[in-house]
Amino acid sequence: MxxxxxxxxxxxxxxxxxxxxxxxxxxxxxxxxxxxxxxxxxxxxxxxxxxxxxxxxxxxxxxxxxxxxxxxxxxxxxxxxxxxxxxxxxxxxxxxxxxxxxxxxxxxxxxxxxxxxxxxxxxxxxxxxxxxxxxxxxxxxxxxxxxxxxxxxxxxxxxxxxxxxxxxxxxxxxxxxxxxxxxxxxxxxxxxxxxxxxLPESRAGDRRRLDLPGALLVTSGLGALAYGISQTEAAGWTAAVTLVPLIAGLVLIGLFLWVEARTAAPLMPLALFGRRAVSSANAAMFVCGSAMFCMWYFMTLYAQNVLGYSPLEAGLALVPSSLAVVGGSKLAPRLMRIAGERNVAVLGTAVAVAGFAWQSTITSDGAYLTAIMFPGILMMLGAGLAATPLAALATSGAPAGEAGLVSGLINTSRTMGGSLGLAVMSTIAAARTRGSADPVALTEGYALAFRASALVLGAGAVLMAVWLPRRTKTL
Known part of the structure; x- marks a missing residue:
């Protein structure tokens, strides 16, 4: 008992x-x-x-x-x-x-x-x-x-x-x-x-060491490049304050690639990029991220600095765009079964190009529907449509045991592209604005950044059409 x-x-x-x-x-x-x-x-x-x-x-x-x-x-x-x-x-x-x-x-x-x-x-x-x-x-x-x-x-x-x-x-x-x-x-x-x-504890059987040098090199390299780009507006491309961080960033990225090619447990196994689906999808995601990441930044500044929205009004103004990216992500798998991943990625990017081109026509007295809501919906609907097939193509190009790593790579490519893209587009906008707080000057700077983003995405659409495989083997 x-x-x-x-x-x-x-x-x-x-x-x-x-x-x-x-x-x-x-x-x-x-x-x-x-x-x-x-x-x-x-x-x-x-x-x-x-x-x-x-x-x-x-x-x-x-x-x-x-x-x-x-x-x-x-x-x-x-x-x-x-x-x-x-x-x-x-x-x-x-x-x-x-x-x-x-x-x-x-x-x-x-x-x-x-x-x-x-x-x-x-x-x-x-x-x-x-x-x-x-x-x-x-x-x-x-x-x-x-x-x-x-x-x-x-x-x-x-x-x-x-x-x-x-x-x-x-x-x-x-x-x-x-x-x-x-x-x-x-x-x-x-x-x-x-x-x-x-939470329960769990770990994998993998006992390989951490590639801390690789992580430090790629992060420092990206930071140096972004800083150098941000200095071009005030000092120009030939000034030491610009050239030194740009050269240092390129050297650090080069050292990162050298370390990754030689370490036993690389942070980013370069051999993966020998697969067409992985390399093309990551390149496309990098390009898309460099343009689309800037959207929220400039839309928020335009709404508050030019149109005079309060922070809450600016947040509410961007809700339709936020819902559009979710809707695009949900719609993409259905279209992928019909048209294939490559075609859906190109379609999504083309929709985003239309949105960015529309947004580049903003004025200092723009109306909400035509200056924020509708172009914002197009930009983010396109982002949602493009991201899902690119992620699917990237993971399809790797063995099952590396799917998690490749998934991390595609997210890293998007965020890295966004970081450098924001530095470039901010510099482009600042060069047009020339430090002025006048709403007209600010609008011209933001519009130029959206126009440049549309051109980058247009080049990205061509890259996808030429380089991406049409669909994964599972579809």
Whole structure:
């Protein structure tokens, strides 16, 4: 009898100590939501940040780019660290760093303090993000349940990006710009405590070392290139302040490729790019990201600096565009079965080109429907239509055991392209504006950036039509 009672008690204890699957899914999705939200939530706060911290126009882009470059440069390293040291452990480390960096950014008194905090946020996000999906798939068995869990994770990620403008507008209007960062602190603390108690630990059998030199080289190289590009507007292309970081960035990227070709456990296995689907899809995603990443940045500045929208009004104005990218992502798989991935990617890019070309006709007294809503919908509908087939083509070109790595590469290519693209387009806009705060001058600068983006995407559409394979073998 005693043994039976003890066995029953042990059974009840085991059931209590085993977290519910939906709790694991909820925690993983919460981590993903924070990471994606912080990519977009700061956009509507940019004018307020600039005014409060007395930041320059060229420095303002680094509020976005410091996060994006650190995120892109360390994302693959974060995924491998989770395999090696445990997904739960890296989830906790990444979330803790992200939360502390959010606190530091929200309390920043100088522009450089904010930029340093944003870079630390990006590093935390790079460690956290890869673990969210692997924790979820490890907790949910294969089949319908896992498919539903992954669909939830995907929807939460899309919702985080879509909600960024609205959430940012509410916080800036109701409190201050600091709360777009400080809001992460209580949420991060709650998720951290829940994860510490409830998440199961898992790791892969891979015991290869981390390619930390590769991550440092590619991140430093991208940062140096972006900084050099941002200096061209004020100093020109031949000044030392421009040439030195540009040359340093190219050297660092070259060293990164040299290290990757020789290390036993490369961060970015160059042999993967020998496959047409992988190389072409990543190149196309890099080009698309370089143009489309700028959309939210310039649309927000145009709405507030030229049309006089409040942060909340600017966030609400971009809701249709946010919904359009989700709709395009949902529509793309249906079209892919009919027309093939390449044709859908080209179609989506062409739709985005039309949107960017329309947006480039903006005036200083533009109406909401024709200056923001309709062109914004076209731009983001095209982005959603193009991204899904490019991701499908990239993963189709790799063995099953490398699908996760290739998925990380396509996301890294998009974010890296976006970081450099934002530096280039900001420089183009600033060169036309010439430091003026006049609404007409600002509008001309923003319009030129949209026009340049349309040309880049047009070249991207040609690249896709010529280089991408028509469809994956599975369709």
């Amino acid at each position: 005693t043994r039976m009672l003890r066995a029953a008690a042990d059974s009840r204890l085991t059931r209590r100590s085993t977290p519910s699957t939906w709790l694991v899914v909820a925690l993983a999705c919460a981590g993903q939501f924070l990471v994606v939200l912080d990519v977009s939530v700061v956009n509507v706060a940019l004018p307020s940040m600039r005014a409060d911290l007395h930041m320059s126009g060229s420095g303002l882009q680094w509020v976005v780019n410091a996060y994006a470059i650190a995120f892109a440069g360390f994302m693959l390293l974060g995924g491998r660290a989770g395999d090696l040291y445990g997904r739960k452990r890296m989830f906790l480390v990444g979330l803790a760093l992200f939360t502390l960096a959010s606190l530091a950014g929200g309390l920043a008194r100088e522009g450089w303090e904010l930029l340093a905090a944003r870079a630390a946020q990006g590093l935390g996000a790079a460690v956290l993000a890869p673990s969210t999906l692997t924790i979820l798939t490890a907790a949910v068995p294969e089949g319908g349940a896992r498919a539903r869990a992954i669909a939830t994770w995907t929807a939460v990620g899309a919702g985080g990006g879509a909600a960024g403008g609205l959430v940012g507008g509410l916080l800036v209007d109701g409190l201050s710009w600091r709360w777009v960062l400080l809001i992460n602190v209580p949420i991060g603390a709650v998720v951290l405590l829940g994860a510490l108690r409830l």
